[in-house]
Amino acid sequence: MARPPRRLLLLTEGQLNIYDAKMAVAVIRYQPAQAAAVLDSTRAGEPLEEIIGVGQGIAIVASVADGLKYDPTGLLIGIAPAGGGLPESWRAIIRDAMEAGLDVISGLHTFLGDDAEFAGLADEHGVEIWDLRRVPENSPLATGRAASVPTLRVLTMGSDCCVGKMVTALELTAGARERGWDAEFVATGQIGMVVSGSGLVIDRVIADFCAGACEQLVLERARRQALFIEGQGSLIHPSYSGVTLSLLHGTAPQAIILCHEPGRETIQEHTVRIPPLARLVELHERTAGLIYPSRVVGLSLMCYRMTQAEAGLLMAQAERETGLPATDPLRFGVGPLLDRLEALL
Amino acid sequence: MARPPRRLLLLTEGQLNIYDAKMAVAVIRYQPAQAAAVLDSTRAGEPLEEIIGVGQGIAIVASVADGLKYDPTGLLIGIAPAGGGLPESWRAIIRDAMEAGLDVISGLHTFLGDDAEFAGLADEHGVEIWDLRRVPENSPLATGRAASVPTLRVLTMGSDCCVGKMVTALELTAGARERGWDAEFVATGQIGMVVSGSGLVIDRVIADFCAGACEQLVLERARRQALFIEGQGSLIHPSYSGVTLSLLHGTAPQAIILCHEPGRETIQEHTVRIPPLARLVELHERTAGLIYPSRVVGLSLMCYRMTQAEAGLLMAQAERETGLPATDPLRFGVGPLLDRLEALL
Numbered sequence: 001m002a003r004p005p006r007r008l009l010l011l012t013e014g015q016l017n018i019y020d021a022k023m024a025v026a027v028i029r030y031q032p033a034q035a036a037a038v039l040d041s042t043r044a045g046e047p048l049e050e051i052i053g054v055g056q057g058i059a060i061v062a063s064v065a066d067g068l069k070y071d072p073t074g075l076l077i078g079i080a081p082a083g084g085g086l087p088e089s090w091r092a093i094i095r096d097a098m099e100a101g102l103d104v105i106s107g108l109h110t111f112l113g114d115d116a117e118f119a120g121l122a123d124e125h126g127v128e129i130w131d132l133r134r135v136p137e138n139s140p141l142a143t144g145r146a147a148s149v150p151t152l153r154v155l156t157m158g159s160d161c162c163v164g165k166m167v168t169a170l171e172l173t174a175g176a177r178e179r180g181w182d183a184e185f186v187a188t189g190q191i192g193m194v195v196s197g198s199g200l201v202i203d204r205v206i207a208d209f210c211a212g213a214c215e216q217l218v219l220e221r222a223r224r225q226a227l228f229i230e231g232q233g234s235l236i237h238p239s240y241s242g243v244t245l246s247l248l249h250g251t252a253p254q255a256i257i258l259c260h261e262p263g264r265e266t267i268q269e270h271t272v273r274i275p276p277l278a279r280l281v282e283l284h285e286r287t288a289g290l291i292y293p294s295r296v297v298g299l300s301l302m303c304y305r306m307t308q309a310e311a312g313l314l315m316a317q318a319e320r321e322t323g324l325p326a327t328d329p330l331r332f333g334v335g336p337l338l339d340r341l342e343a344l345l
Numbered sequence: 346m347a348r349p350p351r352r353l354l355l356l357t358e359g360q361l362n363i364y365d366a367k368m369a370v371a372v373i374r375y376q377p378a379q380a381a382a383v384l385d386s387t388r389a390g391e392p393l394e395e396i397i398g399v400g401q402g403i404a405i406v407a408s409v410a411d412g413l414k415y416d417p418t419g420l421l422i423g424i425a426p427a428g429g430g431l432p433e434s435w436r437a438i439i440r441d442a443m444e445a446g447l448d449v450i451s452g453l454h455t456f457l458g459d460d461a462e463f464a465g466l467a468d469e470h471g472v473e474i475w476d477l478r479r480v481p482e483n484s485p486l487a488t489g490r491a492a493s494v495p496t497l498r499v500l501t502m503g504s505d506c507c508v509g510k511m512v513t514a515l516e517l518t519a520g521a522r523e524r525g526w527d528a529e530f531v532a533t534g535q536i537g538m539v540v541s542g543s544g545l546v547i548d549r550v551i552a553d554f555c556a557g558a559c560e561q562l563v564l565e566r567a568r569r570q571a572l573f574i575e576g577q578g579s580l581i582h583p584s585y586s587g588v589t590l591s592l593l594h595g596t597a598p599q600a601i602i603l604c605h606e607p608g609r610e611t612i613q614e615h616t617v618r619i620p621p622l623a624r625l626v627e628l629h630e631r632t633a634g635l636i637y638p639s640r641v642v643g644l645s646l647m648c649y650r651m652t653q654a655e656a657g658l659l660m661a662q663a664e665r666e667t668g669l670p671a672t673d674p675l676r677f678g679v680g681p682l683l684d685r686l687e688a689l690l
Contacts, residue, residue, distance in 0.1 A: 144616070205551070240553070242587040242594070249586045291586065
């Protein structure tokens with residue numbers, strides 16, 4: 001499988017916000033050197049940093065042609081829509097990119113490489129299509145062996161989708177390395193894969209083998225001191241709870257970091273209510289404990305729209321409610337979480 | 346998709362017992378008219394009923410050639426091995442069957458129809474291959490809508506694999522129909538599909554869409570008065586818990602019948618301990634309740650190796666422990682469970 005090209009045109013057409021354009025935002029935050037420009041005709045010329053909070057100096061362009069002056073080598077589909085389909089209107093943009101000699105990287109469920117037109121264009125123009133969601137045909141069944149490797153396994157889990165599970169795992173990995181730990185980020189979704197260069201899109205695995213594929217991610221990295229495993233979905237999400245449980249039971253983490261966006265009261269696009277933090281902690285430990293006695297050891301609370309003072313007060317309140325260290329990794333760092341995890345090394 | 350042929354040679358080669366040959370045993374029990382003969386060279390000529398408790402008068406033969414005198418129209422792969430692969434030694438038997446003009450029905454993960462040799466033989470001899478595990482390429486994501494249909498949704502769940510989830514759902518369906526309910530059995534695995542002629546192998550669906558596929562099984566049958574949905578795996582099974590949770594949250598049953606084999610203390614082939622019944626009831630209701638407030642309303646306890654008196658005592662004890670009606674469906678019928686469910690109609 002090809003490594004992502006170094007200079008990416010990040011396609012977010014009409015969806016340039018931190019939720020819908022998670023993929024693009026993650027590349028800008030974690031691999032800024034790879035971000036050539038953002039392609040979004042609805043925001044062309046606007047200052048990127050004011051829209052998504054990061055990306056100062058990265059241009060927003062209106063078309064592939066406009067983007068070429070930033071020397072891209074590839075086009076990255078910068079959104080991760082529910083269900084993973086390809087918006088029909090994006091076909092022309094992808095076509096333009098391939099005709100301009102750009103590789104295409106996609107995390108959509110619809111494989112671009114299986115599309116006759118795109119496959120033909122790739123041949124014709126000598127470019128590559130990297131479908132991040134393509135997984136091995138055959139994974140083994142889970143055996144429960146992840147529980148017995150000595151590696152510290154830390155899984156980020158969340159109250160919902162888009163509450164910082166990947167960001168928290170990435171920040172923990174970076175912080176742990178700064179402390180000298182032999183730590184690795186384990187990507188379980190397409191965005192994490194682009195950012196880290198390895199991993200597996202676990203929600204694409206056949207359900208019967210999903211826990212087994214998660215277990216393999218741990219076993220293959222069993223010589224590391226610590227793994228920070230990117231969580232997926234939520235145990236209380238009607239669409240994804242099964243994937244979340246496969247990941248939890250397949251990786252058998254000693255430690256869970258629980259992620260939440262304060263103020264969010266129900267699961268996005270659903271009516272399921274998100275319980276209070278202390279109850280969330282309890283239900284995660286109970287559900288993990290069906291197989292392995294994982295413990296929630298800290299909270300990651302993304303406070304996108306708050307002042308620093310408001311966020312600080314909220315952390316203190318969450319700590320009182322749960323007895324656990326709480327932080328917003330992007331504002332306050334992950335020190336309090338790593339302090340707690342250090343005892344488990 | 347083709348309906349199963351009427352007269353099946355049931356291949357169990359070397360694995361003729363009620364656990365490994367679940368598929369064959371289910372056909373013999375629920376569609377005896379379809380059972381032409383059992384093919385197992387290690388038990389040929391022995392009385393079938395003494396080995397598996399059912400099937401009086403059905404012959405065990407040593408080869409496809411020997412089986413032809415019972416006028417089969419198809420060969421059914423009669424086992425459901427963990428992981429779903431094809432034992433290499435069975436290739437010759439399948440080849441013999443196709444050369445003799447028999448269709449082949451398989452619930453293995455390995456699709457026989459994708460095998461070049463078998464596909465060629467099917468063409469050459471004009472026979473059909475029905476891979477039960479082949480599922481639609483695209484399922485929708487779960488929306489949570491199953492919870493809002495008025496149909497009574499009853500899901501059988503279990504402490505482990507092979508504890509009677511399918512049998513209980515089949516017996517409940519038959520019993521409900523006798524009482525005049527407009528009831529349907531909903532198959533979620535390959536054996537249930539062969540027996541009932543419809544359904545979906547949910548563990549073969551891509552993990553992201555597994556709950557959605559389960560939800561569809563309910564929505565497509567929303568005009569029925571009652572659905573008896575075949576459970577899969579177990580919430581405490583390290584390999585399958587994610588599939589089990591997708592099925593639970595996707596179908597949002599009002600009622601759960603909890604299945605268990607008394608005396609089994611750990612998950613088969615794993616070290617996970619099975620908790621006491623009252624605790625099992627609680628953890629199922631709690632895990633369901635993450636999304637929808639399902640209730641366990643009865644117990645199905647398969648007492649394969651007990652006397653009638655021992656089984657009776659065990660039911661009484663389980664009822665005392667949990668406050669729920671308990672039965673062994675094959676010994677005592679499902680009346681006590683249907684009495685309880687009747688109140689929910």
